[in-house]
Amino acid sequence: MRSSILVALIGLGSCFLGVCIGRGSRAELRAERDAALAAAARPDGEVRPVCMATIDPDVLRSELARALHANGAPPTAATEPEPTATAAKAPPPPPSPQQEAALEKVQGDVDRTLARGTLNVAEAEDLRNAIHQVQADAQFELTRRLIVAMNQGQLKIEPHAFPF
Amino acid sequence: MTKSKVMGLLMGGAIVLFTAAASAGWKGNAWPNASCNSAGCWGSGSFGTTRATSNNSDEMLCYQSPTYAACTVYAGGVTASCGTTDPNMIAVIRSLNSDAYIYFASDTTGKCTTISTYNDSGYVPKTP
Numbered sequence: 001m002r003s004s005i006l007v008a009l010i011g012l013g014s015c016f017l018g019v020c021i022g023r024g025s026r027a028e029l030r031a032e033r034d035a036a037l038a039a040a041a042r043p044d045g046e047v048r049p050v051c052m053a054t055i056d057p058d059v060l061r062s063e064l065a066r067a068l069h070a071n072g073a074p075p076t077a078a079t080e081p082e083p084t085a086t087a088a089k090a091p092p093p094p095p096s097p098q099q100e101a102a103l104e105k106v107q108g109d110v111d112r113t114l115a116r117g118t119l120n121v122a123e124a125e126d127l128r129n130a131i132h133q134v135q136a137d138a139q140f141e142l143t144r145r146l147i148v149a150m151n152q153g154q155l156k157i158e159p160h161a162f163p164f
Numbered sequence: 165m166t167k168s169k170v171m172g173l174l175m176g177g178a179i180v181l182f183t184a185a186a187s188a189g190w191k192g193n194a195w196p197n198a199s200c201n202s203a204g205c206w207g208s209g210s211f212g213t214t215r216a217t218s219n220n221s222d223e224m225l226c227y228q229s230p231t232y233a234a235c236t237v238y239a240g241g242v243t244a245s246c247g248t249t250d251p252n253m254i255a256v257i258r259s260l261n262s263d264a265y266i267y268f269a270s271d272t273t274g275k276c277t278t279i280s281t282y283n284d285s286g287y288v289p290k291t292p
Contacts, residue, residue: 136231136232137231137249139232143247147234147236147245147270148273150236150245151245151270151272152200157243159223162238164236
């Protein structure tokens with residue numbers, strides 16, 4: 001009776017250890033995965049893209065067509081630009097006078113923020129609201145200027161004071 | 165206490181331990197990270213783990229509009245951010261759920277060069 005109980009305990013202990021080891025290996029895999037992601041932008045000066053989602057389908061299509069053509073394949077309809085793609089790249093409508101005035105104001109706000117070099121929560125909220133009043137392409141350009149300054153440490157933001 | 169009772173308690177304890185270990189999935193943390201160098205910045209972390217930090221300042225967020233998106237991680241006083249007008253990257257950001265893990269990198273112009281995300285059962289959900 002005593003020996004069978006001991007065997008049972010040893011068996012259960014082995015199973016428990018096996019589960020623990022499995023969990024450890026899984027955690028190590030996650031750590032390796034995160035490290036691989038972090039290594040994409042190591043401080044050795046090179047930021048390496050690890051995502052293929054940025055390939056422009058039009059560029060890919062034209063490159064494929066060029067490669068096929070170089071190998072003697074006849075051009076296909078797929079090499080023609082799609083009307084929807086052309087329409088999507090149409091320039092945006094010109095800004096309204098209100099949008100122009102809003103843009104002028106928010107550009108001044110951003111200039112003053114960058115000159116000041118700091119951003120608190122209230123200022124960030126005002127800046128967000130002002131940026132959202134202008135056209136989309138201008139919104140992105142203004143946000144990008146702030147991002148560059150934040151990334152380079154020229155614009156110190158307080159906690160929770162994000163300008164977007 | 166008799167020997168048989170001691171053995172019974174030991175067996176019971178072992179079974180409880182085994183059951184608990186076998187029924188629990190992997191759980192991990194993805195603390196927020198932000199770093200910059202001369203080539204750009206990168207940020208990573210999961211929303212749930214970032215919210216669970218104890219310093220009341222670390223934060224990560226992603227903003228999206230129909231035409232552009234931006235992500236930022238504030239960790240330990242360092243900010244890493246990037247913005248993009250790339251529809252594919254905007255789609256990735258739009259797909260984020262509230263407990264997702266995100267990794268992004270930017271170039272020196274503030275534009276995103278990489279955005280990837282994980283929906284992982286192991287990362288802790290946001291708690292109050």
